[in-house]
Amino acid sequence: MKKLKQLLILFTLLVTLFMPVSQIKAADNEGAATNSSQTTDDSLQKVKDKGTLVVGLSADYPPYEFTAKVDGKTKYVGIDIDLAKQFAKDMGVKLVIKNMNFDSLLVALETHKVDAVISGMNPTTERQKSVDFSNIYYTGGKYIVINKKDKTKYTTKDSFSGQTVGAQNGTLEYSLIQKQMDGAKVKGLAKLNNLILALQSGKVAGVLMEEATAKAYVQNNSNLYAFNSKVKVNTNETGTAIAFPKGSASLVAAANKTIADVKKADLIDQQYVPNAAQYMQTASKQNTMLNYWTYFAKGLEYTLLITVVAVFFGFILGVLLALMRLSNGKILHSLAVAYIEFIRGTPLMVQVMFVYFGVGAIIQSLPALVAGIIAVSLNSAAYVAEVIRSGIESIAIGQTEAARSLGLSQKQTYQYVVIPQAIKNIWPALGNEFITLIKESSIVSVIGVGDLMYQTQLVQSATYKGVMPLFITMLIYFVVTFTLSKVLNYFEGKMKHA
Template identity: 70%
Template sequence: MNKLKQFILMLVMMFAVFLPLSNLTVKADQTDTSLEDIKKSGKLVVGLSADYPPYEFTAKVDGKTEYVGIDIEIAKKLAKDLGVKLEIKNMSFDSLLVALETNKVDAIISAMNPTPERKESVDFSDIYYSGKQYMVINKKDASKYKSLADFKGQTVGAQNGSLQYNLVKDQMPGTTVKGLSKLNNLVLALQSGKVSGIAMEEPTAKAYVANNSQLLAFDPGFSVSSDQTGSAIAFRKNSPALVAAANKTLAQIKKQNLLDTKYVPEAAKYMETTTKNNTMMSYWTYFAKGIEYTLIITVTAVFFGFILGTLLSLMRLSENKLLHSIAVCYIEFIRGTPLMVQVMFVYFGVGAVIQSLPALVAGIIATALNSAAYIAEVIRSGIESIPAGQTEAARSLGMTQKDTYRYVVIPQALKNIWPALGNEFVTLIKESSIVSIIGVGDLMYQTQLVQSATYKGVMPLFIAMVIYFIMTFSLSKLLNLFERKLNHG
């Protein structure tokens, strides 16, 4: 019966959290203030996935990392025409539509195809660039794969949420489609034999092949309707004023032929420069920045997670049924859901209510809340491991329950749980990599930038592995030292 009550309480708590978020959908009959809101805020927030050359990717400009490419130039011109500053938010391609829906970005300029399915959820500008759909394969397989039919029985890769993913699924029967969020990971899968080919848009396919002599790109014969091909800017549904402003900018770009005379050549120039200077040493600042953010997330999450975890453990041990039930519901719910989902919910869900919530803060909050549930169980087990006689002796000496916990129970419990607690701290360093999915510049995020900038897949991952090992190994040794001092004390 008690478990039934706890389950009902958990459902009530979940309902209380999700109910306010259900009212965030923009109604069709609302007055369009999309353009006015952007001008009032003074900035245009554009979402993209910067692993898609020549549309958007990263390059070193005057020693600094900058976003470059066709889409970046379009975003800059659109912001300039609107009279506002441009802010770029780089995240996984399959998270962009969610970010747009929850007001984390004002527009998506990421070579997005205006498919009929997407048009039901968002508004699109006019198409600004069109290209065929290509297949990228290993050059050694050139004689083996020449058309779509040749891939029967094979695994073909495509970016999650992309037009290419649907094309492979619909037009390549007998093949297995493997979707990943980053193109550089797909290229790595291709070179390691995990997939036989990767479906990409023509300009991107040619960009990767031009920078990797082991790859080959060709037109396999995808059939694409006119309402699916091409790239357009995506906006929230019912934003006609903003769409009209974007179309005006795109019309100027077409009239002045900026794509062919400026944007595409500049993207090619950055790609050529990157190819000449793509040694790992030249990207050490990426990894240094990633280490900084990873440590910030870990230390902050450990601090608040330990405080909340201690509180939850005491609540679960409390004789107060309400406090006990709340703690049990929280711990079981958090431990029963993936950290990735929690990170995305805090950023896109809670962040839709608190518009100013930065990705870094959302990542820290989600990681701390997740860690607290596990720390709570560790502390609870440590407290319960202390013989009841210890507490009874302390109380018989006149100590209050608070003093008993503070001076008798907690110090002994801490000694018992320190190995498990230390393991949680070490694990947190590795789990923090999940926040890269929402665009937090941690070590994993920076590694992906290096992969897309250098067109190399294995070496950046190897360096990231070594860095993670150094951080976790160093922390383990530090925790072991502290553990020995506790035991000698």
């Protein structure tokens, strides 16, 4: 009971420490909002001054935005990409693309990780409360994609009563299923290609999406069929628009000018859509997995980089936390306990997103890769600390007493007697943590880090295949972890005979 009380007091102190930061930030935001009404908006000038337009999107939404392999390199293509290029050109700046999950885009916008979101986004009334939208630049209906063998079974939106219908998380389609498809259950996933995979494996009966995207998938997959859902959509919400941070009047005006010019020249129908169709046809002809080996290689490179760096820093911090927890100092002990329990009590995905979007809102130049490494390192440290602590406590007290009686200091005792024996005892557990970290690092794909899982999703969207890229990724993970297990077992055997 006494320890619980101490932990509660410590947690209150930690919250108190962070409260002033949030209050100052809130006050700054409030002041900024007040001042913005009194001064001229400078959002456009800021983009011009830094020389880049950072656009957030989810590149799994053909023909709006998707990836294609051009000269062995990944290239973002589609209607939205061409529009983004024109928008950046009109402002005289360089276009920078940040690819992430659709349901993370508005968070990235509000935390200023991106300047704009151009991702087939509908300007719903709910979204307009949080962000500003440009004029609508493209309009299409809502179609339902089903397996072709079910085309006689599902003919209208009312046919799905008692069935599960899929939609991307955070989209208008998700709420439309809930509101207008009576009796149907909604299944939300972050990536559209995963929804198509769920459709083909029978997990959902249909997937609701934009007309152009539905036709794109059907055109490239003979096993799929699409029809007009005829769901009722507010006129202001039927099209797609560019999203900006709240109060970005000058950026919105610049975007509206670009959109007006694009519409006047009929570039979307005459140029952007044909370009997208050409890339889609090329992808369908070259959609063998062998053609995308560079994607998997690049993803593996990032995965190993994240793992090695995270293991290094996680081990150092873990040793420090273990010693703090074993110390007689109440403050150090309590801090270590609070950190370890908090990290182990929260999901790694939440930690990754907090570091990138939360801390990244203060340090806006924080790259996604660095944020991912920091989050994975901090998470690993908590588990490593417990492994090391258990190893140290497993050493008989007589070992320590004998070392001290021979004149060794406490530091020397730990350095030459306790730690070497503890490492031998905990080596298998440390090895397991290393292997687990390789697999768990796939979480960083949610913030757009190009690890193995991220590259797998790119291959899925580029080839319109769901199962095969996942199977190859599974094999790669298995080969890496199996090889590492053998190496760790080798060194474990060496320790036993030392």
